[in-house]
Amino acid sequence: MLHTLKPCEIQTGGFCFENTRRNAVLESSLSESGYKAPGARKTGTTIAGIVFKDGVILGADTRATDDMVVADKNCMKIHYIAPNIYCCGAGVAADADVTTQIMSSNVELHMLNTGRPALVTMVTRQLKQMLFRYQGQIGASLIVGGVDVTGPQLYSVYPHGSYDKLPFLTMGSGAAAAVSVFEDRFKPNMELEEAKQLVREAITAGIFCDLGSGSNVDLCIITEAGVEMLRGYDKPAMKGKREGQYRYKPGTTAVLTKTVTPFPLVVVDESVQIMDPE
Amino acid sequence: MQAETGPEWLSEEVKTGTTIIAIEFKGGVVLGSDSRVSAGESVVNRVMNKLSPLHDKIYCALSGSAADAQTIAEMVNYQLDVHSIEIDKDPKVCSAATLVRNISYKYKEELSAHLIVAGWDRRDGGQVFATLNGLLTRQPFAVGGSGSSYVYGFVDAEYRKDMTKEECQQFVVNTLALAMNRDGSSGGVAYIVSIDEHGAEEKVVLGNDLPTFFDQ
Numbered sequence: 265m266l267h268t269l270k271p272c273e274i275q276t277g278g279f280c281f282e283n284t285r286r287n288a289v290l291e292s293s294l295s296e297s298g299y300k301a302p303g304a305r306k307t308g309t310t311i312a313g314i315v316f317k318d319g320v321i322l323g324a325d326t327r328a329t330d331d332m333v334v335a336d337k338n339c340m341k342i343h344y345i346a347p348n349i350y351c352c353g354a355g356v357a358a359d360a361d362v363t364t365q366i367m368s369s370n371v372e373l374h375m376l377n378t379g380r381p382a383l384v385t386m387v388t389r390q391l392k393q394m395l396f397r398y399q400g401q402i403g404a405s406l407i408v409g410g411v412d413v414t415g416p417q418l419y420s421v422y423p424h425g426s427y428d429k430l431p432f433l434t435m436g437s438g439a440a441a442a443v444s445v446f447e448d449r450f451k452p453n454m455e456l457e458e459a460k461q462l463v464r465e466a467i468t469a470g471i472f473c474d475l476g477s478g479s480n481v482d483l484c485i486i487t488e489a490g491v492e493m494l495r496g497y498d499k500p501a502m503k504g505k506r507e508g509q510y511r512y513k514p515g516t517t518a519v520l521t522k523t524v525t526p527f528p529l530v531v532v533d534e535s536v537q538i539m540d541p542e
Numbered sequence: 543m544q545a546e547t548g549p550e551w552l553s554e555e556v557k558t559g560t561t562i563i564a565i566e567f568k569g570g571v572v573l574g575s576d577s578r579v580s581a582g583e584s585v586v587n588r589v590m591n592k593l594s595p596l597h598d599k600i601y602c603a604l605s606g607s608a609a610d611a612q613t614i615a616e617m618v619n620y621q622l623d624v625h626s627i628e629i630d631k632d633p634k635v636c637s638a639a640t641l642v643r644n645i646s647y648k649y650k651e652e653l654s655a656h657l658i659v660a661g662w663d664r665r666d667g668g669q670v671f672a673t674l675n676g677l678l679t680r681q682p683f684a685v686g687g688s689g690s691s692y693v694y695g696f697v698d699a700e701y702r703k704d705m706t707k708e709e710c711q712q713f714v715v716n717t718l719a720l721a722m723n724r725d726g727s728s729g730g731v732a733y734i735v736s737i738d739e740h741g742a743e744e745k746v747v748l749g750n751d752l753p754t755f756f757d758q
Contacts, residue, residue: 396613399652420586426608428579428587441585 281401282416310438311341311352312406312451312466313409315431316459319416319487320409323463323464324352325438325471326496327478334478342484342493346371346382349410350484350491354436363404367391373446384410388419388427396425405435438477445469449455460485460497468500549629556609559727560592561689562603563697563717564660564670567710570738571668574714575603576689576722577730587679588730593744597622599737600661605687610655617643635661639671639678647676658684662737685717689725693717707736711745736737 293298311324324341327334342352343364347479351367353360370390371382388408395402400423409418420433432450445466454462462481469479478501483494558581564573575592578585594615600622604611612733625641626633639659646653660670668731672684685697697717705713713732718732732747 392609392612396609400609422586422609423583424607424609426579426612428590430587430589 273306277340286295294314294341302367308438308474309341309354309436310434310442310467310470310474310477311354312442312446312463313352313407313418313468314459314463315409315416315418315452316454316456318487319411320418321459321463322352322407322486323351323467323486325477326480326481326482327465327476328357329476337479338496338497340482342482343387344368345387346375346410347491348412348486349382349384349387349408350486351387351409352435354409355405359404360404361400361405363391363394364413366394381412382410383412383414384408384417384419385414385531388421391421391430392425392427395421395423400424407433407435407529408423409486412486416486433471434466436470436477438467441469441473442466451480457486462500468498471500481528485504559689559725560605560687561685561688561721561728562592562605562658563685563690563714563724564603564658564683565701565705565710565714566660566668566670567705567707567745569667570662570707571670572707572714572737573601573603573658573660573735573737574718575719575733576728577733578728579608580727585729590730591733593735595619595742596638596659597626597633597661598744599663599739599742600630600635600659601735601737601742602638602642602660603686604655605654605657605660606655611652614642614645614655615655617645619637628748632663634663634665635659635669636666636671636678636680637671643673643676643678645674648729650676656686658686658689660684660737661742662739664739665685668737687728689721689728692724693721696720711736715747715754720755722752723755723757 271495275437280491290384308327308329310323313320313322322342325336326341328336328339341352343353345351345364345368351364353364357476367387367390372386374386375382390496391406391408395404403423405423406421407418417429418431418433419427419429420435421427434446447464464481467481471479471531480496481498483497485492544585559578560576562575564571573593577589577591579587581592593601594604596602596615596619602615604615618638621641622638623631625637625654638661638715642657642659656674658670658672662668670680670684672681674686682703683697683701685693700713712732715732722728733746734747736743
C-alpha cells in the first residue's frame with residue numbers, strides 16, 4: 265500500500281486569467297503617470313474563403329502589425345488543422361495561432377479515437393464551444409475551410425462563439441474591402457482558375473485599401489485530391505525598380521570661371537586619442 | 543484589458559438584431575424571421591436562417607447575441623434528442639420550451655438571447671411559447687427581436703383567431719416586411735417555417751418578392 269502524504273494538485277490546464285485584475289490596477293496607475301500599457305499584437309488582416317466547383321480556396325495577406333508598425337512582412341496566416349482542413353486566423357495574433365494549434369491536436373486525437381477522417385463541422389463545433397466557454401476573451405476570428413465526405417464547406421467562427429456557414433466569407437480589418445469584391449463577382453460552382461483569381465483580387469483589395477493588411481497574397485486550395493499551398497501567390501506591393509538616374513554626369517553644367525583661394529591654417533593644438541578596439 | 547485599435551466592429555460582439563415571429567393556427571404553427579446578422583454597424587451575414595430546428599416538429603427562433611442564441615439552441619437540441627429517446631415518443635412543445643427556459647433563467651445574468659419556441663405535438667396541436675428572460679408563457683402569437691417594437695401595433699390590430707395556414711403565412715410575411723423596412727438591424731430575406739402534423743416545411747421569400755406597403 266502506498267500512501268501519498270502530498271495532497272493532489274488541482275489540474276491547471278488551459279488559459280489562466282488571474283492576472284486581469286492586476287493588469288487593470290496597473291493600467292490605471294500607469295495612466296496616472298502618463299504611460300500607456302502595452303497592447304496585445306493584433307494581426308490587422310484580410311482573410312477570405314470561397315467554395316468553388318471542386319473544393320475550397322482560402323486566401324490571406326501576410327502582414328502582422330504592432331499598432332502602427334509592421335512587425336512581420338511575411339507571416340503565415342493559413343494554419344493546418346487536418347490533412348483536408350485548413351484555417352485562416354484574424355484578430356489577436358497569439359490567440360489565433362494557439363487556438364488553431366489546440367484544434368489541430370484535438371482533431372488528431374479525435375481521428376485516432378474514431379478511426380475516421382476529420383469533418384469540417386467537427387472542427388467548427390469544437391472551436392465555437394471553446395470560444396464560447398471563454399466568453400470572447402480569446403480574440404480569435406477564424407475561417408475554417410475543408411473538403412470531407414459531405415463535400416466542400418466553409419465556416420466562419422467569431423470570438424464570442426457564433427458561427428456562419430456560407431459560400432464566401434471574409435474576416436479581419438480588411439474584410440469590408442474584400443467582401444465587396446466577392447459580392448460583385450462571386451458565382452456558384454466556379455472553375456479553379458476563375459476562383460483563384462477572384463480570391464486573389466479580394467485579398468489584393470484588402471492589401472491596398474486597408475492599413476492593417478499588406479505584403480503578399482497566400483492561397484490554399486483544398487480539393488478532394490489534396491491540398492495545394494501557394495505561399496506568395498501574388499506580390500502586389502513589391503518595391504519597384506527605379507527607372508531613371510537622378511545623378512547628373514560631370515560636365516552637364518558648363519564651367520565659366522574658376523577661382524581657387526587657399527586658407528592658411530595654423531595648427532593650434534594637437535592631441536591623439538587611441539581608440540581601444542575591445 | 544487590451545488597447546482597442548482599429549474599427550470597433552472587429553471586437554464587437556456579433557448580434558442578431560432581428561425580427562422574429564411565431565403564430566399558432568388550428569393544426570400547427572408558422573414561424574418567421576429576417577436574415578441579418580450584425581457586428582456593430584457592419585453586416586457579417588445577410589442570409590442567416592434564424593429558425594433553428596430543435597426536433598422534427600419543434601423549431602425555435604433566435605434573437606439577441608448570436609453566440610448565446612446558437613449555443614442555447616444547440617444544447618436544447620441535444621437535450622431534446624436524449625429526452626425523446628428516453629420517453630420513446632416525439633417530445634411535447636412545452637418540454638422543449640421548458641428546456642430553453644431553464645437555461646435562460648439559470649444563466650440570466652450572463653446570457654443575452656431570446657428564443658421563441660414553437661411547434662406541433664399530438665397532445666395539444668400547435669403551440670407558441672415565449673421564453674424572454676427566463677419566463678415561460680404560452681401565447682397565440684409572439685414577436686421578438688429589435689424589429690418587433692415597430693410592428694406591435696400591426697400584429698395587435700391584424701391578428702384574428704382561427705386563421706388558416708395560408709392566412710397565417712401571409713400575416714407572418716407582412717409583419718416581417720414591415721419590420722425589415724423600419725428596423726436598421728433587420729433585413730435581407732425572410733425565412734418561413736410552417737409546422738403541422740405532417741412535418742415542417744421551410745420556405746424563403748427573397749427581397750424583391752416581399753410585399754410592399756406605403757413607401758415614399
